[in-house]
Amino acid sequence: MNERLRSCWSWGAVFLRWAPGSVLMVSGYLKAVRPAAELAAVLESYWIFPMAFIRPLAHVLPWVELLVGLFLVTGFFTRTSALVSAGLFASFVAALAQSLYRHLPLNECGCFGRLGPPLTPRQSLTMDAVLLVVSLLLILNRNPRCSLDRWITSPS
Amino acid sequence: MVGVKFLEKMTPHTLLKRRLSVGTLLVSLAISAVALGRRVPVLSSDAPPYRRLGMASAPITIREYSDFQCPRCADGHPDLQALYARHPKDVQLVFHHMPLRQHKWAVWAARASEAAGRQGKFWEFAARLYETQKEWSTAEDAKPLLKAYAESLGLKGDLFMKDMESPAVEKIVTDERTRADALGIPATPTFLIKDRMLVGDTQLKAFGERFVLEELNK
Numbered sequence: 219m220n221e222r223l224r225s226c227w228s229w230g231a232v233f234l235r236w237a238p239g240s241v242l243m244v245s246g247y248l249k250a251v252r253p254a255a256e257l258a259a260v261l262e263s264y265w266i267f268p269m270a271f272i273r274p275l276a277h278v279l280p281w282v283e284l285l286v287g288l289f290l291v292t293g294f295f296t297r298t299s300a301l302v303s304a305g306l307f308a309s310f311v312a313a314l315a316q317s318l319y320r321h322l323p324l325n326e327c328g329c330f331g332r333l334g335p336p337l338t339p340r341q342s343l344t345m346d347a348v349l350l351v352v353s354l355l356l357i358l359n360r361n362p363r364c365s366l367d368r369w370i371t372s373p374s
Numbered sequence: 375m376v377g378v379k380f381l382e383k384m385t386p387h388t389l390l391k392r393r394l395s396v397g398t399l400l401v402s403l404a405i406s407a408v409a410l411g412r413r414v415p416v417l418s419s420d421a422p423p424y425r426r427l428g429m430a431s432a433p434i435t436i437r438e439y440s441d442f443q444c445p446r447c448a449d450g451h452p453d454l455q456a457l458y459a460r461h462p463k464d465v466q467l468v469f470h471h472m473p474l475r476q477h478k479w480a481v482w483a484a485r486a487s488e489a490a491g492r493q494g495k496f497w498e499f500a501a502r503l504y505e506t507q508k509e510w511s512t513a514e515d516a517k518p519l520l521k522a523y524a525e526s527l528g529l530k531g532d533l534f535m536k537d538m539e540s541p542a543v544e545k546i547v548t549d550e551r552t553r554a555d556a557l558g559i560p561a562t563p564t565f566l567i568k569d570r571m572l573v574g575d576t577q578l579k580a581f582g583e584r585f586v587l588e589e590l591n592k
Contacts, residue, residue, distance in 0.1 A: 247407065247408065247411065250408045250411075251408055251411035251412045252558070252560070253558075253560075253571040254571075255560075255564075255570075255571035255572050255573045255577060256560040256561075256571070256573055258573065258577060259560065259561060259573035259574045259577065262574060262576055262577070269576060269577070269580040269581075270580070273577075273581065281404075284404050284408070285400070285401065285404055288400055288403070288404055289400065292400065294396060294397065294400060295393075332558075332560050366396055370389070370392045370393060370396060371389070
């Protein structure tokens with residue numbers, strides 16, 4: 219029974235890994251192909267960071283999202299990627315929660331840049347909270363199935 | 375379990391080599407995908423002369439994509455003028471219309487500024503529109519107010535109205551809006567300092583001067 223449960227979890231973890239991975243990969247890509255100033259304007263509207271910090275962040279964040287997403291989907295450094303993914307989603311949840319608490323006039327979260335689906339802050343808060351929990355669960359997944367990690371450590 | 379057992383036998387050097395190869399491949403894949411997806415705006419220089427301020431030989435062109443009814447555009451306008459005033463020999467300003475659909479009188483204000491431009495007072499009229507934004511943007515009918523502003527600047531009222539309502543001016547504004555969308559201008563106001571983009575008045579305030587100085591020092 220215990221072995222069966224473990225097998226179910228290890229296969230389930232593959233699909234769970236693809237959820238935050240694909241969301242991060244798509245959102246990072248859609249932001250990375252646009253000028254950094256566009257994301258900087260979105261970050262500015264959250265009224266959290268000083269202007270001097272926003273522009274470097276707007277350059278770095280899409281690439282972090284894209285790479286972490288890609289690593290999660292392909293299962294490369296899976297547990298570390300899951301940890302970074304959890305950190306990203308935790309910070310998104312915090313940013314969105316404070317925007318709702320302060321009644322900031324945000325029509326959409328800007329999570330996917332200008333080219334993606336326009337989610338309201340409430341919708342994206344829910345999505346990010348779920349993906350945060352998923353990412354935390356993935357940290358527990360040792361030796362993940364269907365992953366590059368497994369392929370790298372297997373005999374050639 | 376097989377993988378874990380094998381790990382014990384695999385040398386750290388082989389493992390590192392494999393990880394490095396796969397990592398490099400994935401990062402290269404991401405960089406290539408982004409490079410392919412990036413659209414580089416091809417900037418047209420077809421703004422009429424009256425929407426240009428400064429010397430044509432100036433090494434830096436700052437393009438402003440703006441909507442006269444947008445409050446943040448009104449906030450950014452004095453900052454842009456101040457930036458130009460600090461570098462009159464090095465900077466040329468070019469104004470591009472980007473009237474937003476949700477602003478009732480934005481298209482008419484853009485058309486009015488074109489009409490004022492045809493009488494040689496585009497920039498004065500633009501400044502007046504930003505100063506009086508709250509007044510005309512909430513009016514039931516903004517056209518008489520626009521005419522009054524034009525006349526207060528010494529423009530011929532009848533000619534101004536004729537130009538403002540002409541299909542040719544309407545086409546200019548519509549075409550500019552379409553071009554701004556095609557270029558991927560994300561919001562108003564957007565400023566392009568050469569090819570570097572600033573979105574919003576706050577970014578202009580924070581980085582405008584620095585970008586100009588950096589471009590001058592190149």
